[in-house]
Amino acid sequence: MEDSFSSISRWLPLILIFMSLLTVRAQLPGTWELLVPNAGIASMHTAVTRFNTVVLLDRTNIGPSRKLLPKSRCRYDPNDAVLKKDCFAHSVVFDPQTNQIRPLMILTDTWCSSGQFLPDGTLLQAGGDLDGFRKIRKFEPCESDGFCDWVELGDVELVNGRWYATNQILPDGTVIIVGGRGTNTVEYFPPSKNKNGAIELKFLADVEDNQMDNLYPYVHLLPNGHLFIFANNKAVMYDHNGNNVIREYPALSGGPRNYPSAGSSVMLALEGDFSTAVIVICGGAQYGAFIERSTDTPAHGSCGRIVATDPKPGWEMEDMPFGRIMGDMVLLPTGDSLIINGAQAGTQGFEMASNPCLYPVLYRPDQPVGLRFMTLNPGTVPRMYHSTANLLPDGRVLIAGSNPHYFYKFSAEFPTELRLEAFSPEYLSPDRANIRPVIEGIPETVRYGEAFDVFVSVSLPVVGIVEVNFGSAPFATHSFSQGQRLVKLTVTPSVPENGRYRIKCTAPPNGAVAPPGYYMAFTVNQGVPSVARWVHLVP
Template identity: 80%
Template sequence: MGCDLSHPQWFLFLFVYVITVIHYCLFTRAQLPGTWEILVPNAGVSSMHTAVTRFNTVVLLDRTNIGPSRKMLRKGHCRFDPIDAVLKRDCYAHSVQLDLQTNQIRPLMILTDTWCSSGQFLPDGTLLQTGGDMDGVNKIRKFEPCEVNGSCDWVELNDVELVNGRWYATNQILPDGSVIIVGGRAANTVEFYPPRSDGAVSFPFLADVEDNQMDNLYPYVHLLPNGHLFIFANNKAVLYDYQRNTILKNYPPLDGGPRNYPSGGSSVMLSLQGDYSTAVIVVCGGAQYGAFIQRTTDTPAHGSCGRIVATELDPVWEMEDMPFGRIMGDMVMLPTGEVLIVNGAQSGTQGFEMASNPCLYPLLYRPDQPVGLRFMTLNPGIVPRMYHSTANLLPDGRVLIAGSNPHYFYKFNAEYPTELRIEAFSPEYLSADRANIRPTIEGIPETVRYGDVFDVVITVSLPVVGIVEVNLGNAPFATHSFSQGQRLVKLAVTPAIPDGDGQYKIGCTAPPNGMVAPPGYYMLFAVNQGVPSIARWIHLIA
């Protein structure tokens, strides 16, 4: 007997099958951890670079030579650029400030092109922003954040410039509070801010790992607790003594092909804890070699991750696979020490209109689990976040998701349009059923020095069981799938002692030196049974 689709039993079968599939999909999605929300329907700009300030505002920054954005500058404020191919007189904002309390957007004025630039916060909380393209390639800019009702704005430094032009470079704050600026296109050197007498210093490692599709851009730079730098580019890494300009160690190559721009992997240094002598680096994802050269959009990304104890004498990479191949994923250190991997695509490479198959599912990387159990798939979003998207930890424990513009200019009639919406992802630790164990910080000092012993006072609805962690998370500069300077430090603490009126007092010891935690402003989280408080900002000084 043939398949007669007109038979009533076939319609019944198809109906039951479709309902079952829909129910399964909805049920499965609903059971996955995490929730999404749209914070801002239209930010006016598509953020290529994002940073959170100590005033609980967010600075979002795009290119300047991109033509009209969807946010005007204040009346009477325009940028004049005779070499801009699109707008010689540009009255549109290319940077904005987001107030996290009201979700209101305020336009900011940026003068020179910040396309694929780099950044880092200085010890006083000022955002240092360096390089870019065209008239911005040698520029140094500063943004000194202010209260939300203030008028702080970008300032371009006229008395000092970069020695070498920096396009696709990486910044890292150092133990003394200065900043090292590493690499960039056709810039196989490092230099410092404030500038040093030796100017730009040759760093041949970047030239050695460069190939036909580059893959040495936006190198992954991590300050280790021994004071040296772990620098990763393409598929190789070195231990670099920046003070003597000496490579102390060549790490073994990482299997799986190139990871840096334009291959679109990502990297984090896991939380520093205990005696702070051990640093573990994780590098995940990337495009297949040749995808960028061939300009293909459908070559599957790989999902391999390498993990290495960078402070060991003879370290080796431990390999594992993510549930999804992923390029352009952002790795965000959560207050708990776990890592959120979000954004990106499953095919193609970095570059304008060179990726497809968006990866909507975030992953939670749990570093304390054994290989094979470290990745948890989370609730998917609905907004594709492709090339030029960002992710940043917020003081309330959510993760801000912004950007995505895979086009040379703003383009909205496309399969993956320029994205102006700003979202927030709430990890499972913010779910309603954990609210009664979420601590509230009632008091901390505004400033602490290295090695200081100080108290953190918290309240919790239910009695405290076990150790309440106190963890410091800095505010990195997120761009191109790497958060420059990202760091989480778990402090030595005493057990929480009841202090009357439902309060608890926790004794804490500040980090011992700037190698463990460079000077600056940090988000201080109290973490009770895996649930973080809303952070308070604390200033760590020498």
Template identity: 90%
Template structure:
């Protein structure tokens, strides 16, 4: 009888495994291990115009798993772990070869912020301890060339910034918003007559015992103002006049910002570019951070608001899973991928459990109740300090996860050094015949300029081929700072010497698309091309 019972249990387990594997195999999307060991757990991640990726961690994390070049060490008598630190805490990934090169970073970048400047330079601001007021730059280069972090010595932040958010503005300057105990904004480069920090009372008004005003969600609206969300409230902020010009209704469901761990995107701008829709999803239950509760269920509610409406209100819906620390990635199609995170707990070291392995696709054009699609699950938990970034080939790079104060590999949720990619369904083999290839596109375009894009497609084109501008944001702590997708106006494609020609009009101004480098995708029947980098200038 015992033998029969054991056999029955084995058969039942095999059946359950087969069913689960079959269901998993039928879900859209595929995973790939890209790099087995990146050397660092990426807390901050950004894709450069040279198809490289900058990965950045804290400097006072102790030994990483990537050494600096021989003879290069960071000396810091205040470092509690390594006074002489010869380990890399930032690296650059070459997407062509998947090779990793160590970078030198000198001051602490823990929970800092960043944004690309119009010339493609990554500016990185703040952090903890000796990095509190620091400004750093990384000017990217071709993979075979040498470029590294430069710490500015002649200028520093007016206020220290820890857990701040950066956003590029229409004039190409970067606004730096908030931070722990810092309820102000400032600019880089400093604006004339605005060389210091400027109080933003809204951030102080929404501060609470959980500090849920940290890493505020900041979106540049097409009217040139900023949508700033912190805790459960939002304002429209006139950064030129330093005034709040609109208070939005509170979002139900509790706080969403750090450490309550929701995420946010602004949906694709299109048409006449006058309408901006903001979506905010997920978060921890209030009190989970204060109580250090790792098993309090996350909620799965999403709020959606037309921020440019005269009388805006939140439209609520629920994701398939409660989720904290999820990353929302704008795909070239205009859909949003929600990936990474956990289903219980809160942000913070060792303060979450039950990893959410299932990505979700948010389809904004569908009606309420039909917008979410569950995708093929991963196998690697991506908890606190993980990131997700769109790559030029349409895949999404998944990096990081270090829910511990130092690197720790023997834990239930260990420090994660593997890099993975997730390929949405649009990259499946059965769609290869409709995937366009950009054969010709200008390297530089000006606001409002008419230009042609030439594409080739294996099958005859049916319908409109979109041309969409997606920038490269700075991803950290479940929010991609500066993330943006603009669907520019195009005419129907016409055959032209074995290719198709699409007449396009560049974005009209810096409020719709700030100056800088963009990944430009041609999208045919929901399938994007490999992007070409285009410099958008005034």
């Protein structure tokens, strides 16, 4: 009896520690949900359409996926090293409301390509590797039961082939395509008289090193109409109309942040008079980890924050709770940012990282330094290289992908990941359901500077201001969401009217604040967002 008691006594501290960890995990905010056990493909690129569907896209020369194309449809490529006749899908469209998957047909290689939605809601997709190097593709979305598919443009190609480039829609609705591996230029779609051909951007060449840290540059459209372009550890303000660098920002400490060093970046919500833009860049690999092929070099967790529109800008530094590479920063409807996915060691690239970072972190920009980060409930699925995160119209965040291998492998330490998950921030918890607003009426189309009304219903009486915020639908890939944007509209206090509330709003003033296109319009009551309604913002 004494031996048994002694044995239990020895193990009791460990048992108590384990139980306390379970309790702490259960108390952390946020919940996880498995949506689909097998999406058929591992999504390298993900985008949400105005029909509430999601386009998932992988590379074409990745070997067999786990989703066949419809009968009799195959892709023929004599140069494909694995499948000359490829009858497998490498892109699908997903309906989060029904969890249905429909295969799509894409012809040329989209590995490490770029994308952006056009003003009419069409997804523009550019570049890639091998036969996709100069290709431009379009996906015109449709209802979930439709038959829309990828179309490869035959009459126009990229002037420079682009691999690891970044797209950003501009105030006039054209798209600038920035950089790429060995391509230190910009070009535009559609080309115009004044913006035709490839234009040298010397800044990209100046910051390139033997680690290639100028790939997938972070590009943000500032409300003054210029571009904030960050590559390696430096940034410039770029006048795309005059092809001039009009400001050089101080270097960001902590080493390089772009591919393959794999940090992430957001521009915080634009609000007030829309004259101030704040950029945040978080995480990254230690310099040299990629060159040395080191998978266990700890990532750093430093974040830099800069007022890009300030006359004398400087970086304000702080640390995340975890070192992280390949994290995705997702702007939530509230203006907070979710940092999710990635690893705590190594670098970006095939089989180049270890120690998955399963804990999401909430970045609360309105809090003082030291209080901005909140650790959230961890997931269980490692999301490594080639994983994505996208805000859904219902306020959840869709998590997809993770294929840290050249081909689909399911027996590796970090296998190819076909599961789709959703992370629900704390604002979707059941105890907040009675203050969650429901949009009862909103225009389908609004013009710049136009005054319009939004009608909402709420179970409990409204206290304070109900926000109306426009969120873009970005193209998420390689730890950066191209074109991501949140604009907090000018609103008046809500007024009760016939059992609901009327909110008077003013649309964004111009295309520099919010480029033309479709936006998810959220109402936010006491930090709890509604389900979004799509609004077309036009000149």
